[in-house]
Amino acid sequence: MSEFSKVVVLGGSGMIGARVVERLKGLDVEVVAASRRTGVNTTTGEGLLQALSGADVVVDASDVHSFDEKTLRDFFVVSGGNVAKAEMEAGVKHHVTLSIVGIDHLPGNPYYAAKARQEQVARSSGTPFTIVRSTQFFEFLPTISGGFAKQNSVNPPDALLQPIAADDVGGILAEIALEKPRNAVVQIAGPERDAIAQWLRRAFSVTNDTRVVTADRMATWFGAHLEQESLVPAHPDRMGTMFFDRWSTTPSARLALGGNRYATASAELERQIKV
Numbered sequence: 001m002s003e004f005s006k007v008v009v010l011g012g013s014g015m016i017g018a019r020v021v022e023r024l025k026g027l028d029v030e031v032v033a034a035s036r037r038t039g040v041n042t043t044t045g046e047g048l049l050q051a052l053s054g055a056d057v058v059v060d061a062s063d064v065h066s067f068d069e070k071t072l073r074d075f076f077v078v079s080g081g082n083v084a085k086a087e088m089e090a091g092v093k094h095h096v097t098l099s100i101v102g103i104d105h106l107p108g109n110p111y112y113a114a115k116a117r118q119e120q121v122a123r124s125s126g127t128p129f130t131i132v133r134s135t136q137f138f139e140f141l142p143t144i145s146g147g148f149a150k151q152n153s154v155n156p157p158d159a160l161l162q163p164i165a166a167d168d169v170g171g172i173l174a175e176i177a178l179e180k181p182r183n184a185v186v187q188i189a190g191p192e193r194d195a196i197a198q199w200l201r202r203a204f205s206v207t208n209d210t211r212v213v214t215a216d217r218m219a220t221w222f223g224a225h226l227e228q229e230s231l232v233p234a235h236p237d238r239m240g241t242m243f244f245d246r247w248s249t250t251p252s253a254r255l256a257l258g259g260n261r262y263a264t265a266s267a268e269l270e271r272q273i274k275v
Contacts, residue, residue: 002178004056004094006030010083011062013037015139016098019170020059020177029178035062042079045086052090057177058083059096060122067222072114080118084125094181095129097122098173101187102231103133106224128181134169135162135189135232138247139256141203144196145213147222155216156196159226162233163199164190165247168240187233190240196231199244206248207257 007024011017012033024031032051034040040047042062052058060083064075087095099115106112122129136144141163148156172188197215204211221231247253 002027002029004029004178006032006055007057007059007177008032008034008052008055010034010040010042010058010060014061014063015137015166016063016169016173017059017061019167020061020173023171023174024177027174027178042082043074045082048082048086049089052086052092055090055092057094057096058087058092059098059173059177061098061173067110069110069114072110073117076114076118077121080121084121084127087125087127092127094177095122095125095127096173096177097129097131098169099131099133099185101133101135101189101233105230106221106226108220108224109222111222112224128183130176130179130182131185132173132176133185133187133233135164137166137169138163138190138242138244139166139252141199142256142258145200145203148216148219149211152211154200154211154213155219156200156213157219157221157226158215158217159196159221159228159230160193160232161196161199162189162193162231162236163244164188164240165242165250166252167250168242172238172240186237187235188238188240189233189236191243193232202244202248203257206253 007029009017009020009031012021013035017033021031021033034051040051042048064071066072097119099119100112103112103116119131122131144156145154148154176186195215197213200213204213
């Protein structure tokens with residue numbers, strides 16, 4: 001049994017945060033989902049100290065969808081500082097930050113650069129911490145393909161991915177939140193590793209997308225130059241259990257891959273999606 005009795009999840013209504021909240025609700029802890037929807041603004045600090053009152057653990061799964069450097073800096077760095085200050089005042093015993101595998105080697109990507117600075121804020125905050133670096137989520141495959149689309153073709157970098165299901169990320173974060181702080185990085189990944197191009201082909205096979213996927217050795221990862229293994233961990237500390245074929249039958253996949261464009265290969269697949 002964990003020594004922690006109250007967990008606050010920042011970004012608690014988002015893709016990962018909501019899953020963390022759901023997992024923790026089944027355990028013997030009090031869970032608070034904090035976000036702007038509940039009156040908590042980490043960028044301004046509004047409602048933050050009140051939300052963290054009595055909390056043992058804070059899981060920061062908050063996110064912003066932008067590649068603007070100022071927006072990213074304000075969100076991750078300014079918010080990180082506000083969270084760190086509020087945690088010290090509230091006496092939080094464990095801070096968990098959700099981050100990204102490869103973040104410290106790809107400064108050309110503005111999102112990764114801002115997340116790396118968020119990690120530094122957590123490390124220097126004075127609150128015991130665990131930084132959980134995850135590989136890309138299966139749910140992000142459509143976004144990745146969109147970033148490299150050129151008319152009827154998609155040309156991603158020639159590198160490897162080891163995607164993980166958002167459900168697995170939420171479950172692992174919930175487990176780590178109730179463990180003792182590592183004061184270190186934990187890397188998590190999915191059970192399968194393959195080229196980015198091949199992952200996109202697999203996603204396209206589910207949606208009957210006819211675009212041709214061809215790796216481009218000159219392509220960057222949204223501004224950062226990649227080596228073959230830049231986006232995958234050498235030795236993951238924990239691994240998700242959901243393989244792509246299973247994930248592709250879930251409601252999460254249906255939502256990610258696109259409503260009416262989602263093509264089922266069989267009546268059995270359709271039945272599984274509806275469960």
